[in-house]
Amino acid sequence: xxAAGASGLDFACQANTNAFVDNLCRLFPGEAQAITRLFPSxxxxxxxxxxxxxxxxxxxxxxxxxxxxxxxxxxxLFPFWIRARRELYFEFDKCLAQREARGGASLLMRLGMTxxxxxxxxxxxxxxxGLPERK
Numbered sequence: 649x650x651a652a653g654a655s656g657l658d659f660a661c662q663a664n665t666n667a668f669v670d671n672l673c674r675l676f677p678g679e680a681q682a683i684t685r686l687f688p689s690x691x692x693x694x695x696x697x698x699x700x701x702x703x704x705x706x707x708x709x710x711x712x713x714x715x716x717x718x719x720x721x722x723x724x725l726f727p728f729w730i731r732a733r734r735e736l737y738f739e740f741d742k743c744l745a746q747r748e749a750r751g752g753a754s755l756l757m758r759l760g761m762t763x764x765x766x767x768x769x770x771x772x773x774x775x776x777x778g779l780p781e782r783k
Contacts, residue, residue, distance in 0.1 A: 658696060662692060664687045666689070679779065725769045727745075733782075735766055
């Protein structure tokens, strides 16, 4: 990722806290057993570093400084998510695209994404994190 504009300072290693695991269990309902196996309380996970203002260390005035293909899967997917086979998006007041868009279809267009991209990236993220594919 360094060639794309990120450095080791843009990432951090963090303990798998109860709050982190609980949040993952909310993101993946019905998969708590798999989540706790993949992210045990004695383990650690890598995450993006946080800037002084609480935002992502890679977030610049025009959005993410990394080109989309170089971003971590979660970032490529954000702010979209899949729950119960339905596409939804997280409302985030600091998201530039959300402030300019009016609803999910407009947000997809502004981010240069399609529903197919969202579903494919979500599947890639599940595989990368060790979660089984959802049928």
